[in-house]
Amino acid sequence: MSGAASSLAVAVPQALHPPLAPSVGDTGSGPDAADFRLAMRRLPGAVSIVATRHAGVSAGMVATSVASLCADPPSLTVGIGHGVSMYPLLMQSGRFSVNVLTVRQENLIALFSGALKGEARFAHGGWDVEDDLPILPAAQATLVCEVADRLAYGAHDVIVGRILSIRNAAHAAPLIWQDGAPHASRRLAP
Structure with missing residues (x-):
């Protein structure tokens, strides 16, 4: 091109769907908690158990808020409430494991969501302690992390975990949480 300025026109397509209607009872001041919870029930997530150990005491919780952050350095994020027993x-400890559950581990959801407390949770599922962290060998993936950073937001922290080691199973059969219930994922037909 010569030194002359050029302009590009970008066509913006019309909306493919009509705009969402406000929820019943919407006052225009933003979404209410019930609408938010319903929307999040529509967001499927892999089910993991996040576990830690300090001074010989293990603690763990079910999480669907685990997300990849970046590959360099390998890291992930997880949301943890300030009131959660493992917090x-x-x-x-400053260290934790993320154990990504398979469909065969559905029974662990209730146990790590309040049906059992503290160390009693780890009596189920075949847990090991490696390098002083609870590890679930039968998980489809286990990521051992150290807390690299955290962001407090509301009643939660977003924890950045720098991944120290990874163990992957040969086959993937992830347990998914959607609409308040466990589901199995399946590949869509080509």
Whole structure:
């Protein structure tokens, strides 16, 4: 091109769908908590158990808020509530494991969501302790992390975990949480 300025026109397509109607009872001041919870139930997520250990005490919780952050350095994020029983141990330990569940581990959801407390949770599922962290060998993937950073937001922290080691199973059969219930994922036909 010569030194002359050029302009590009970008065509913006018309909306493919009509705009969303406001929820019943919407006052225009933003979404209410019930609408938010319903929308998040529509967002499927892989089910993981995040576990930590400090001074010989193990703690763990079910999480669907685990997300990849970046590959260099390998890292992930997980949201953890300040009131969750494992939060103080995680802050003291500074290390945790993310154990991505398979469809065969559906029974662990209730156990790590409040049906059992503390160490009793780890009596189920075949847990090991490696390098002083709870590890679920039968998980489809286990990522051992150290807390690299955290962002407090509302009643939660977004924890950045720098991945120290990874163990992957040969086959993937992820357990998915959607609309308040466990589901199995399946590949769509080509």
